[in-house]
Amino acid sequence: MRVKGGETCPVPGTVPPSTRRLRNTHCKMAHKQFFTGEPAQIRPRKLVQGLVFDFDNTLARLNKPLDELMNAGAQTAVAYMRSTGMTDLPDEISEHLVEARIFAETKSDDEQEEHTADDTLSFLLQFVGYPASRMNEEVLRRAVDLFYAPEMTAWEPMPGAIDLLQQLRGEGFPLAVIANYASDRIFQRIIDYAGLRAYLDVCLSSAAVEWRKPEKEIYDAVLKRWDAEPYELVCVGDSLKHDVAGGQEIGALTVHCRMIPLAEDQRLVDSIKPDAVIEKLSELPALIEKWC
Numbered sequence: 001m002r003v004k005g006g007e008t009c010p011v012p013g014t015v016p017p018s019t020r021r022l023r024n025t026h027c028k029m030a031h032k033q034f035f036t037g038e039p040a041q042i043r044p045r046k047l048v049q050g051l052v053f054d055f056d057n058t059l060a061r062l063n064k065p066l067d068e069l070m071n072a073g074a075q076t077a078v079a080y081m082r083s084t085g086m087t088d089l090p091d092e093i094s095e096h097l098v099e100a101r102i103f104a105e106t107k108s109d110d111e112q113e114e115h116t117a118d119d120t121l122s123f124l125l126q127f128v129g130y131p132a133s134r135m136n137e138e139v140l141r142r143a144v145d146l147f148y149a150p151e152m153t154a155w156e157p158m159p160g161a162i163d164l165l166q167q168l169r170g171e172g173f174p175l176a177v178i179a180n181y182a183s184d185r186i187f188q189r190i191i192d193y194a195g196l197r198a199y200l201d202v203c204l205s206s207a208a209v210e211w212r213k214p215e216k217e218i219y220d221a222v223l224k225r226w227d228a229e230p231y232e233l234v235c236v237g238d239s240l241k242h243d244v245a246g247g248q249e250i251g252a253l254t255v256h257c258r259m260i261p262l263a264e265d266q267r268l269v270d271s272i273k274p275d276a277v278i279e280k281l282s283e284l285p286a287l288i289e290k291w292c
Contacts, residue, residue, distance in 0.1 A: 046292045047231075047232060047291055048232060048233075048234055048253070048288055048291050048292050049173075049174070049226055049229075049232035049233065050173055050175065050176065050201075050222070050226050050228060050232070050233055051168060051173055051174075051175050051176070051233070051234045051235075051236060052176045052177075052178055052222060052233055052234070052235045053175065053176065053178075053236045053237065054177070054178070054179055054213075054236065054237030054238060054239065054243045054257075055177050055187075055190075055191075056179065056238075057158075057238040057257070057259065057262070058238050058243070058257050058259075059157065059158055059161045059165075059177065059194075060155045060156060060158055060161065060190075060194050060196070061155070061156060061158055061260060062151070062154050062156075063156050064150075064154050066151075069150040069154055070098045070101065070147075070150075070151075071094070071098060072150045073146060073147040073148055073149055073150045073151065074095070074147055075094050076147070077094075077144070077146040077147040078093050078094045078097065078143075080139075080142065080143055081139065081143050084136070084139050086134075086139070089128070090128050093128065096124060096128065097121070097124060097147060100121070100123070100124040101117070101120060101147075101182070104117075104119075104182065105182065108180070108182070108206075108212055109180075109212065112211065112212050112214075112215045113211065114180070114206040114207050114209075114210050114211070114212055115182065116182055116183060116207050117144045117147070117148065117182040117186070118140065118144055118183070121140050121143060121147075122135065122140060125140075144183060144186075145185075148183060148186045151186075151190070152186065152189050152190050152193050155190050155194045156194065157194055158281060159259075159280070159281070160280060160282045161281055162195070162196075162199075163282075164281045164282065164284060164285070165196065165199035165200075167285055168284075168285070168288070169199050173288070174201040174202075174226055175200050175201055175202075176200060176201055176202035176203070176222045177191065177196070177200055177202070177203050178202075178204045178205075178213065178218060178219065178222070179204075179205050179206070180205070180212045180242060181205040181206060181207055182206075182207055183205075184205045184207040184208040187203075187207065188203065188205075191203050201226075202221065202225060204218070204221060204222070206218060209221070213239075213242040213245075214241065214242050214243075214245040214246030214248075214249050215246070215249070216246070216249045218246070219233070219246070219250050219252075223250075230251040230252050231251050231252060231253070232252075233247070233252040233253070234247075234252060234288065234291070235247025235252045235253070235254050235255070236254075236257060236284065237255075237256070237257060238256070238257045238258070238259070238260060238261075238262060239262055239264075239265070240256060240262075240264075240268040240269070240274070241264060241265075241268060241272070243256070244256050244272050245272050248272070253275045253276075253291060254274040254275050254276075255274060255275065255276045255277070255278060255284065255287065256274040256276070256277045258277060258278070258279055259280060259281070
């Protein structure tokens with residue numbers, strides 16, 4: 001305080017005690033209004049926010065030759081269609097069904113748009129002269145299910161797959177499977193039969209969205225669900241063309257699995273370079289820890 005003209009005045013810059021108490025009260029009220037509870041613990045954001053796996057020859061493998069499974073399924077499907085009254089189907093229709101599937105998969109791969117199994121059967125029947133007006137949608141749907149039925153139970157987890165998924169899930173990583181497959185309802189059943197459902201946050205097939213890997217649009221659902229940037233994903237798969245190139249297309253880290261080598265990868269090894277290569281699934285956790 002200082003004296004001026006017989007009056008006492010506060011020294012400039014000095015706050016009276018009553019004013020300080022009022023300001024403190026306002027600060028406490030503001031703190032209660034905007035910050036409730038205990039102060040939040042700031043957690044560092046990991047570089048790796050989630051992993052996207054391929055399915056076939058990455059997390060699972062067939063326990064029988066695919067040709068054998070397709071032929072058995074085709075014969076069952078044709079027998080069922082004939083039992084519903086479609087008796088005038090060509091004698092060689094079961095062979096045509098297998099050929100049509102292979103052709104549709106090749107065409108889908110070339111065009112990067114999925115030609116579904118249901119559409120393939122419908123187009124085949126029209127091609128061999130069966131009238132579209134006599135086709136029953138539910139019958140054809142059931143025939144497709146029977147065609148793929150032998151494969152549904154022939155898939156089994158790759159060695160170490162369940163242990164790997166349990167470990168990654170336990171460490172807090174969300175996990176997804178994205179696969180090129182011509183029927184989403186059948187693919188979802190395969191995931192259940194293989195015992196993988198409990199570990200997956202997202203399970204998506206190309207038939208559900210029509211895009212096929214390596215098109216980057218097929219990854220959009222995972223990025224949105226996890227609120228992640230592309231570079232925060234790790235894409236793991238056995239195909240350089242689909243899995244590694246797809247991950248690189250969006251800017252993700254990529255891991256090439258070589259447990260069951262693909263013949264077509266031999267012509268791509270010089271042009272498509274993954275961030276890492278593994279010979280067994282048990283090698284993956286160490287990579288993820290290093291990248292985090």
